[in-house]
Structures are given as C-alpha cells and as structure tokens.
Amino acid sequence: MFRKLKETLFIAYVCIFSIIALLPLVHIVFTVFANGIPVIFRGGTEFLTQSLASPGKGLGGIFPAIFGTFLLVFLSSLIGIPIAILAGTFIAEYPTSALSKSVRALLTIMLEFPTILVGLFVMAILVIPMGSFSAIAASLALAIVMLPYVATYTEQALRNVPQHYKEGAYALGLRKARVVFSVSMRIARKGVVTGLLIGVAKVSGETAPLIFTAGNAWRSVGGVFEPVGAIPLWIYYLVQQPYANYHEIAWGSAAVLLTLFLVIFIPLRVLTREVRV
Amino acid sequence: MKVVEELESLKSEILEMHKVAKESVRLCFIAMRGRRDVVKEISKLEEKSDKMEADIHDHCARILIRFHPFARDFRFTMSAIRMSSAYERIVDLAQEIAIYECKFREKIFEAESVLLKMFDLILEGYSDSKKLFELSKLDDLVDKAYIEAMEEIESSFESVDEILAIRHIERIGDILCKIGARLLYAIEGNWVWIK
Amino acid sequence: MNAIETRNLRISYGENEVIRGIDLDIPEKICFAIMGPSGCGKSTLLRAFNRLLELNPTAKVSGEIRFFEKNIYEMSEHELRRQIGMVFQMPNPFPHMSVFENVAYAVKCNRMAKSKKDLSEIVEWALKKSALWDEVKDKLKEKASNLSGGQMQRLCIARALALKPKVLLMDEPTANLDPISAGKIEELIHELKKEYTVVIVTHSPSQASRVADYIAFLYLGNLIEVGKLEEVFENPKNELTEKFLTGRMG
Numbered sequence: 001m002f003r004k005l006k007e008t009l010f011i012a013y014v015c016i017f018s019i020i021a022l023l024p025l026v027h028i029v030f031t032v033f034a035n036g037i038p039v040i041f042r043g044g045t046e047f048l049t050q051s052l053a054s055p056g057k058g059l060g061g062i063f064p065a066i067f068g069t070f071l072l073v074f075l076s077s078l079i080g081i082p083i084a085i086l087a088g089t090f091i092a093e094y095p096t097s098a099l100s101k102s103v104r105a106l107l108t109i110m111l112e113f114p115t116i117l118v119g120l121f122v123m124a125i126l127v128i129p130m131g132s133f134s135a136i137a138a139s140l141a142l143a144i145v146m147l148p149y150v151a152t153y154t155e156q157a158l159r160n161v162p163q164h165y166k167e168g169a170y171a172l173g174l175r176k177a178r179v180v181f182s183v184s185m186r187i188a189r190k191g192v193v194t195g196l197l198i199g200v201a202k203v204s205g206e207t208a209p210l211i212f213t214a215g216n217a218w219r220s221v222g223g224v225f226e227p228v229g230a231i232p233l234w235i236y237y238l239v240q241q242p243y244a245n246y247h248e249i250a251w252g253s254a255a256v257l258l259t260l261f262l263v264i265f266i267p268l269r270v271l272t273r274e275v276r277v
Numbered sequence: 278m279k280v281v282e283e284l285e286s287l288k289s290e291i292l293e294m295h296k297v298a299k300e301s302v303r304l305c306f307i308a309m310r311g312r313r314d315v316v317k318e319i320s321k322l323e324e325k326s327d328k329m330e331a332d333i334h335d336h337c338a339r340i341l342i343r344f345h346p347f348a349r350d351f352r353f354t355m356s357a358i359r360m361s362s363a364y365e366r367i368v369d370l371a372q373e374i375a376i377y378e379c380k381f382r383e384k385i386f387e388a389e390s391v392l393l394k395m396f397d398l399i400l401e402g403y404s405d406s407k408k409l410f411e412l413s414k415l416d417d418l419v420d421k422a423y424i425e426a427m428e429e430i431e432s433s434f435e436s437v438d439e440i441l442a443i444r445h446i447e448r449i450g451d452i453l454c455k456i457g458a459r460l461l462y463a464i465e466g467n468w469v470w471i472k
Numbered sequence: 473m474n475a476i477e478t479r480n481l482r483i484s485y486g487e488n489e490v491i492r493g494i495d496l497d498i499p500e501k502i503c504f505a506i507m508g509p510s511g512c513g514k515s516t517l518l519r520a521f522n523r524l525l526e527l528n529p530t531a532k533v534s535g536e537i538r539f540f541e542k543n544i545y546e547m548s549e550h551e552l553r554r555q556i557g558m559v560f561q562m563p564n565p566f567p568h569m570s571v572f573e574n575v576a577y578a579v580k581c582n583r584m585a586k587s588k589k590d591l592s593e594i595v596e597w598a599l600k601k602s603a604l605w606d607e608v609k610d611k612l613k614e615k616a617s618n619l620s621g622g623q624m625q626r627l628c629i630a631r632a633l634a635l636k637p638k639v640l641l642m643d644e645p646t647a648n649l650d651p652i653s654a655g656k657i658e659e660l661i662h663e664l665k666k667e668y669t670v671v672i673v674t675h676s677p678s679q680a681s682r683v684a685d686y687i688a689f690l691y692l693g694n695l696i697e698v699g700k701l702e703e704v705f706e707n708p709k710n711e712l713t714e715k716f717l718t719g720r721m722g
Contacts, residue, residue: 171558183566
C-alpha cells in the first residue's frame with residue numbers, strides 16, 4: 001500500500017518537472033505564433049513579397065530578409081559542406097594520425113566557440129579589406145559555424161558503417177578511395193544527410209555571426225558582394241526601433257522564421273528515427 | 278557431460294555382457310562334465326545376451342546420431358557394436374555345447390582355465406592395453422588342446438557332437454582374441470590382429 | 473605446388489602474440505579446415521593470407537607467407553586479394569547495390585570485363601557457380617538487402633568468384649545461417665573444391681567432418697596437429713586435439 005503511494009508520487013514528480021522543463025518551449029512557440037500569425041494574415045501575401053515599410057506606416061513586407069536567409073544558407077552550404085564532409089571523412093578514416101587528432105580537437109572547440117567571435121574574425125579578414133559588408137562574408141561566417149556540426153555527423157555516420165562491409169570491399173581488392181567513397185559513404189548516406197540538415201537548420205537561425213558581416217538590406221536584394229539581410233537579423237534590428245509597426249513586423253518575421261525552422265526540423269527528427277544504425 | 282554419461286553407461290553394458298559370456302562358458306564346461314541342471318541356466322543367459330546385444334546396438338546408434346562422436350568416443354562406440362555381437366556369439370556357442378549330450382574326453386578340459394583366464398585378461402586390458410597381446414599366447418594353448426583332442430577322437434571316434442563341441446571351444450578362443458583386438462582399437466586407435 | 477605455405481609465421485596485436493610460429497602447407501584444390509577453440513587465432517590466420525590484417529594498425533606479421541610459391545608481400549595487396557577471395561561470417565553484400573551490381577562492381581573496378589556484354593556474362597557465370605542464378609535471375613536489379621541470409625552468403629561467394637581467384641577463404645561462413653542454407657553452402661563447397669582451394673575456418677568438428685579433406689588444429693596460436701581429416705578425426709595423435717574433438721576442452 002505504501003509502495004503504491006511512493007510509486008504514484010514519483011510518477012507525479014517526474015510529470016510535473018517534465019512539464020516545467022517543456023514550459024519555456026511551449027511558451028515561446030505559443031507567444032510567437034500568437035503574436036506573429038495575426039500580423040502575417042493582416043499583411044497578406046505582400047508581407048512575404050514586399051520590402052520594408054516606412055516607419056510607422058503599415059506592415060509592408062519582409063521579402064529582402066527571406067531572400068537573404070535563403071541566399072546565405074545556400075552560399076554557406078556551398079562553402080562549408082564540402083570542406084566539412086572531407087574533414088569528417090578524413091578523421092573517420094585515419095583516426096590515429098596526429099593531424100586527425102588535432103582536427104578533431106579543433107572541431108570540438110569550434111562547436112562551442114562564441115559565434116559572435118566568428119563574425120568578428122570574418123569581419124577582420126574579409127569585410128574590412130573589401131570595404132563593405134557582403135553576403136559572401138556572412139556566408140563564410142555561417143560556413144565556419146556549420147562546419148563542426150556537419151563534420152562530426154559525417155564522422156559518426158562513417159564510423160557507424162559496420163566494419164564487415166568495409167572488410168568485404170577491401171577483400172575484393174578495392175582501393176581505399178573506392179572503399180571510402182563508393183561503399184562507406186553510400187552506406188552512411190542517411191547519417192551524413194542528417195548532419196547536413198542539422199547544420200543548415202542551425203545556421204538558418206543564427207544571428208550573431210551576421211552582425212559584423214552581412215550589414216543589412218532593408219529594401220534591396222543585391223549580389224553576392226553586397227550587403228544582405230536575413231530574418232533573424234531583421235528581428236534583432238526591428239525590435240530596437242521605436243516604431244510600433246516595426247515591432248509588429250518583427251513578430252511576423254519571428255513567426256515566419258519559426259515556421260521555417262519547424263518545417264525543417266520536424267521531418268528531420270522523423271527521418272532520423274527511421275535510420276537503422 | 279551427457280556424452281560422457283552415455284559412454285560410461287555403454288561401457289557398463291559391455292562389461293555386463295562380458296560377465297554373462299564368461300559365466301556361460303564356465304557353466305558350459307560344468308555341463309560337459311555331465312551336470313544337466315545347468316543347461317536351463319545357460320539357456321536363460323543366452324536369452325539375456327540376445328537382448329543385451331540388441332540393446333547395445335540400439336544404444337550405439339543413438340550415441341552416433343546424437344553426439345556425432347569423434348576420436349576415442351567414436352572408436353569405443355564402433356567397438357562396442359562389434360564386441361557385443363562377439364559376446365553374444367560366445368554365449369550362443371556355449372549354449373550349443375551344453376545341449377550336446379555326450380561324453381567328453383579329458384583333453385579338451387585343458388582349455389577351460391585358459392579360456393576363463395582370457396576373459397580376465399580382457400578386463401585387465403581396459404587399464405593396460407598391452408596385456409591384450411597376451412591373448413594370442415593363450416589362444417595358442419586353446420588351439421593346442423583342441424588339436425590334441427581332435428587327434429584322440431580321430432583314433433577312436435565316438436560321436437559327432439563331441440567333435441562339434443570341441444570345435445566350438447576352439448572358436449570361443451578365437452572370438453575372445455577378436456574382442457581383445459576391438460578393445461585395443463578403441464583404446465589405442467590401431468587396427469591389429471590378435472591370433 | 474601448394475596453394476599457400478607459411479614458414480615461422482608470427483602474428484601479434486601490439487604486445488599480444490596471437491600466432492606463435494606456424495609452418496603450414498595448404499595443397500591446391502582441396503578443402504582445408506582450420507579449427508580450434510575461440511581465441512586460438514584462426515580468423516587472424518585467415519586474414520594474414522590475404523593481407524586483410526593490414527587494416528588493423530596494431531597487427532604485426534613476421535615470417536613467410538607464400539601464395540603459389542610467390543611471397544605475398546612482393547605483390548600489391550590489391551592484386552593478391554583479387555586472387556584470394558574471402559567470404560565472411562556475417563554475409564556482407566553491399567546493401568545499397570543491386571544483386572547484379574554486387575557481383576559486377578569489383579569486376580568493373582578491376583577492369584576485368586571487356587564490355588557490358590562481357591560483364592553480364594561474368595555475373596551470370598559467377599551466380600551459376602555459386603548456385604544462386606536460378607533464384608535471382610529475375611531479381612538482378614533488386615537490392616541485395618532483400619535476399620535471405622543464405623542467398624546473401626551465396627551472393628558473397630559469387631562476388632568473390634567473379635574475380636576468378638585461385639583460393640577462397642571462408643571465415644565460419646555458415647555460422648549465422650539456418651541448417652538448410654548451411655547445408656546448401658556445404659554442398660557448394662564440395663563442388664568448388666574441385667576447381668578452387670577452399671580454406672575454411674570452422675569451430676564445428678561436425679562441419680569440418682562434412683566438408684574438409686585436411687584439417688589443422690590450432691590452440692592458443694600454436695599448430696597442434698595437421699593431417700588428413702579421417703586420420704585426425706578417427707585417431708588424433710595429440711591429446712589436445714582429442715580433447716577438442718570430443719568436446720572435453722574447457
């Protein structure tokens with residue numbers, strides 16, 4: 001009888017604390033959608049296609065920010081993913097070399113490195129010599145942020161390829177490059193793609209690296225060497241403005257960002273559960 | 278281990294048959310001296326040995342099927358099949374001898390103690406396989422007794438039964454040598470002839 | 473000529489000596505079984521023959537290994553592995569490739585087919601040789617992972633045979649298969665040993681008794697006994713071999 005009571009209390013205790021842990025997340029999602037979705041509905045499709053409204057005058061659109069986010073994700077992937085995959089493959093296939101051990105240590109540091117410092121670094125090496133903010137600088141910063149995630153997921157995925165497939169490939173007289181790229185990589189495909197998507201999802205919401213590299217673009221969509229906007233950047237700046245409509249636009253942008261985020265992450269989680277290791 | 282248990286049990290069955298065979302030979306010499314009351318006992322032993330042979334064959338088949346034995350285990354199982362048939366043959370012969378109602382001359386009785394000693398030698402062979410080679414010397418003595426008994430009969434024939442009986446005695450000696458050879462194979466792994 | 477010879481072969485993983493000075497002669501075109509209790513080094517020995525041991529950075533090999541009288545270190549390991557095929561305990565066809573591609577892939581990489589037609593013929597030949605053709609001829613484009621365990625193992629055999637090796641190494645090939653599939657593979661070995669030298673590692677004396685012509689018994693890295701199967705199994709000369717065969721070891 002007493003044991004039953006203890007059991008019930010324990011379960012209640014676990015439930016209550018789980019709910020408390022989930023509360024902030026639920027609160028954020030709820031608040032953002034509660035405040036942002038009405039804005040989007042009021043703004044209509046123009047909210048997604050036009051550029052920033054004048055101070056105090058209506059909602060306008062956040063198209064430059066959306067364009068910027070997509071451009072930056074694309075460019076940073078282009079720069080970061082190949083390097084990350086090669087790095088991940090290298091440390092997976094040559095785990096004992098000194099270089100490999102240093103690279104792995106470096107990647108671990110990069111995972112925790114303050115992203116604003118990444119932004120500062122790129123500013124120093126690219127923005128200042130170029131004389132202006134640019135999409136390319138922002139992409140480089142994002143690529144650096146993305147790199148350790150994609151690289152470590154790639155390494156894990158390759159490590160998880162069962163040894164007997166590799167042995168079988170070598171036993172057929174295949175050379176190392178073939179075994180790694182045509183056999184291991186193809187088998188590890190799902191894990192590597194997961195890593196890619198996680199990297200992409202992460203950088204699509206990053207703000208700090210963009211502050212010193214992207215500049216901003218409120219009304220235009222420029223080329224690779226010109227300043228560019230991004231949704232998180234806009235939210236950061238808009239919130240600091242004194243105008244009420246800008247605050248509303250910020251909520252709307254937040255809702256758009258959260259939607260994009262969930263649209264990538266939820267299917268991603270479902271996918272990873274299906275991957276057999 | 279199960280296979281060890283089974284083989285131990287098989288071994289005791291073989292030793293039991295050995296006892297039965299030895300007893301039947303001992304009794305058949307008594308019958309030869311004129312005591313007809315042992316004939317019934319020998320018949321019982323003959324029935325028993327038939328059943329024991331069948332049981333041992335069956336036991337060996339089961340061991341082979343279940344345990345797929347190798348090396349010594351395999352050799353012993355193979356030997357057990359042949360040894361049990363040999364012992365059964367001995368008891369058959371002993372019974373036949375006992376049934377013959379005729380007078381026997383003394384000569385053949387020299388084989389009695391030799392044959393009984395051969396049985397004991399086989400038992401000793403389980404722990405010291407070299408002893409089994411001595412069986413051939415003893416068999417020579419049995420053969421000698423047979424030959425001399427035959428010479429006596431040739432000079433003064435009395436009945437066919439007597440001839441048949443002493444031939445069986447000689448045969449028993451040969452079979453005991455074969456049993457020794459099978460045992461030697463089981464223990465040492467070599468096929469030898471002991472004659 | 474012997475297919476494989478070793479002289480004073482020693483193998484260690486770091487400080488741990490696993491094979492302690494073995495002299496072995498494996499004749500051609502027979503089935504040679506290597507047996508022993510777990511941990512005696514049989515799989516290690518097998519992997520030394522096709523230099524697969526080199527995948528393990530801690531493995532050290534000393535002594536001679538000759539393949540048809542040529543030192544195996546005097547040729548490239550890739551060339552050696554084409555001539556010595558290997559089948560593993562866990563069937564490991566490439567899961568992302570079709571049945572056809574599995575057999576064809578190494579043939580293509582080693583440039584052993586003159587044309588597409590030639591390649592198809594080689595694949596068909598190899599699948600027929602491993603008694604799998606009839607079961608997969610309509611499924612060549614299907615993923616290899618859809619096959620049953622026994623079929624996968626025969627696919628691995630076909631994949632190795634497609635490279636026309638002289639020796640086939642098999643590391644406990646039926647350990648993970650049901651008795652019927654295992655039986656099919658044992659039947660196959662009887663056919664294969666007419667043309668190839670089959671070296672099979674097995675922990676089951678019963679299996680060795682069904683397929684092997686010669687057996688070598690290893691214990692703690694030492695070669696204890698070697699000889700014709702019937703002789704060793706009926707009357708082993710060494711006490712340890714006897715203990716192993718009769719299951720009294722350990």
